Amino acid sequence: MSQDLTLNQRFVLASRPTGAPTPENFRLEREALPDLEDGQVLLRTLYLSLDPYMRGRMSDAPSYAAPVEIDEVMTGGTVSRVQTSKHPKFREGDLVVGMTGWQTHCISDGSNLTPLPAGIPSPSMALGVLGMPGMTAYMGLTHIGQPKEGETLVVAAASGAVGSVVGQVGKIKGLKVVGIAGGPEKCRYVVEELGFDACVDHKSETFADDLAKACAQGIDIYFENxxxxVFDAVMPLLNARARIPVCGLIAGYNATDLPEGPDRFALLPRTLLTKRIxxxxxxxxxxxGDRHAEFFSAMVPWVRDGKIKFREDVVDGLERAPEAFIGLLQGHNFGKLVVKVSDA
Amino acid sequence: MSQDLTLNQRFVLASRPTGAPTPENFRLEREALPDLEDGQVLLRTLYLSLDPYMRGRMSDAPSYAAPVEIDEVMTGGTVSRVQTSKHPKFREGDLVVGMTGWQTHCISDGSNLTPLPAGIPSPSMALGVLGMPGMTAYMGLTHIGQPKEGETLVVAAASGAVGSVVGQVGKIKGLKVVGIAGGPEKCRYVVEELGFDACVDHKSETFADDLAKACAQGIDIYFENxxxxVFDAVMPLLNARARIPVCGLIAGYNATDLPEGPDRFALLPRTLLTKRIxxxxxxxxxxxGDRHAEFFSAMVPWVRDGKIKFREDVVDGLERAPEAFIGLLQGHNFGKLVVKVSDA
Structure with missing residues (x-):
């Protein structure tokens, strides 16, 4: 039996980046996986999700989650198929969602694996519109944003995995929705395909003015990622009692030093106070994390009925993950970025 | 009858301050008040409240409230006695609370006047522990701070009108309460008289270290005023899911320019994100504003039973209001600052 060893390919963190990550921060390794023990499953990765939060895990600065250690597999959400099971709860062929990382295979004791949610048309959606990004959008907008019909919602990174869902849920809730995206192609997609009321190009020289014009009634909710x-242009437009859910700050993830002065630190608390934000x-x-049922019961029908549209940016082959991730931090992707690791 | 005109003394805003206010920004005027018309009351001011927010009203920068206009009476909360009434709802001798400003008398149509709340032991308390500052403390701590027993609460300006109430309500709610105040005398008062667990002197060179030592379990609620x-020292100590009610930012009220760089703007959003604050x-x-009943039903018994202590810093005579207000912005007061304008 042990002749039949499975070869795993995986990306480990080779070194911590200074500023923007480079290919040298990742190392592709091959390893033979041991035989399965009772209570374990062998998983074959179908799709790996690439998300901005991974940049934080590559650093050892204090954050909300422990960093990936050097020589450890890069963290990441996946959809996998059970290839072999010695676990009573999983059968060969099952599709599961987990955090099994940047690798082609994984041996798991089944903890932290969940079955692919029922009613999902295609597996990769469990990493996007019906996964972590979609749930981030839905929960942040509804529970922190607390939208009221007729209000103005501004969504940064509007064509991305989170932003695209924020804006479309906003439209369903009766808001005026203004997106912000990089470049005319993304802006056009956001308005014409996703149905936002407007979308402003943050690469334009007239960005701040364009945003002000698009938000004639000010901004009641700014979904910050x-x-x-982008936030500098949003801040003066915020209305009294605005709400700002913050799920990401991608513009600063690669920053190494603070920008030159003056020190504008006090401007934000002052804005929060004077506008009661x-x-x-x-x-x-x-x-x-305890609200998956609420999320699926709202979102699955919207997705199935085409009320929530989404776009995937699928990269083929695990070996391309570092390059795709580096591009993600620069806004090169267009839609939810996933790596297709193996055929279904 | 018109021989018997009442002489009013009042401070108007003579000019807008650049940086710290000076006595020249205020002008004392005398005017004869006209006869009362039907539906009006003539009020004689007993106590005028002096509060940091008034600095904002002296500027015409955008804020949550309209500025005081040049030559207009300085705004301010007062307790007054009805001297003459041609209004069906008020009788001569009644005590009322209102926003009648920095003046000895006022003619009012009765709108925005409320009777002195029942059960208040002395009129000036309606401007402090049982007035706007006390209600700011109570509402901010309970509704935004959402305290849970055993958590650590840090209160800036701990000996002041708001901070002293925040900390004492925090003790009643079972929190560990650490105050921050300026100088050993205020710190001693905060611990020995008000019953905070500790108080740290922000004038000390070891302030940041002292605060860290006093908050060994981190900070769950920081009441910001x-x-x-002070906030720079608090920020690194904040725990995950901390809450920060912001009712004031007195350290910056007199600022004219932004400090020198580097630009630390991004540090606050980053902290809010990584610690989910x-x-x-x-x-x-x-x-x-619709929760006065909740406030009085909780606070009046606590004050009456001595569970909430307070201290007033009473300045005698309206003519001293500008000097007292300028000192307030520099932390010279000790307790709630009120001006005694006339005898009861």
Whole structure:
């Protein structure tokens, strides 16, 4: 039997990046996996999700989650098929969602694996519109954003995995929705395909003015996942009692030093005070992890009925994961970025 | 009858301050008040409240409330006695609370006047522990702070009108309460008289270290009314899921320019995200103005039974109001600052 060893390919963290990650921060390794023990399953990865939060895990600065250690497999959400099972709860052929990381195979004791949710048309959606990004969008908008019909919602990274869902849920809830995206192609998609009321190009020289014009009634909810210059343009437009759910700050993830002065630190607390704004960071599985049922019961029908559209940016082959991830942090992807690791 | 005109003395805003206010920004005027018309009352001010928010009203920068206009009476909360009434709802001798400003007398149509709340041992308390500052403390701590027994609460300006109540309510709710105040005398008062668990002197060179030592379990609620260096020391100590009610930022009220760089703007959003913190500005009468009954039913018994102690810093005579207000912004007061304008 042990002649029949499974060869696993995996990316480990080779070194911690300074600023933007480079291919040298990742190392592709091959290893023979041991035989399964009772209570274990052997998983074959179908899809690996690439998400901005992974940049944080590559650093050892204090954050909401422990860093990936050097020589450890890069963390990541996956959809996998059970190839062999010695676990009573899983059968060969089952599809499961887990955090099994950047690798082609994984031996698991079954903890932290969940069956692919019922009613999902295609497996990769469990990593996007019906997975962590979609749930981040839904929970942040509804529970922190607390939308009221007729209000103005601004969504950064509007064509991305989170932003695209935020805006479409916002439309369903009766909001005026203004997206922010990089470049005319993404902006056109956001308005014409996703149905936002407007979308402003943050690469334009007239970005701040364009945003102000698109938000003639000010901003009641700003869904923050970008930071940087985008937030600078949003801040003066915020209305009294605005809400700002914060699920990411991708513009700053590769920053090494603070920018030059003056020190604008005090501007944000002052804005929160004078406009009586609520700003709240959240991590969806930590803060809303017990609300999957609520999420699926709202979202699955919307997706099935075409009320929520989505777009995937599928990269073929695990070996391309580092390059795709580096591009993600620069906004090169268009839609939810997933790596197709093996055929179904 | 018109021989018997009442002489009013009042401070108007003579000019807008650049940086810290000076006595020249205020002008004392005398005016003869006209005869009362039907539906009006003539009020004689007993106590004028002096509060940090008034600095904001002296500027015409955008804020949550309209600025005081040049030559207009300075705004301010007061307790007054009805001297003459041609209004069916008020009788001569009644005590009322209102926003009648920095003046000895006022003619009012009765709108925005409320009777002195029942059960108040002395009139000036309606401007402090049982008035706007006390209600700011109570609502911000309970509704935004959402305290849970055993958590650590840090209170800036701990000996002041708001902070002293925040900390004492926190003790009643079972929190560990650490105050921050300026100088050993205030710190001693906060611990020995008000019953906080500890109080740290922000004027000490070892302030940040002292605060870290006093908050060995981190900070779960930071009640913000100061900003500046105090917040810089608080920020690294905040726990995951901390709450930060913001009712004031007195350290920055006199600022004219932004400090020198580097630009630390991004540090606060990053902290809110990685620690999943809720930070929320509020103005008590705008955001919780319909909750007076809840406030009085909790606070009046606590004050009457000595569970909530308070201290007033009473300045005698309206003419001293500008000097007292300028000192308030520098932390010279000790307890709730009120001006005694006339005898009861």
């Amino acid at each position: 970008v930071g940087g210059k 609520r700003m709240q960071g959240f991590i969806v599985f930590d803060d809303f | 100061v900003g500046g260096k 809720r930070m929320q500005g509020f103005i008590v009468f705008d955001d919780f």
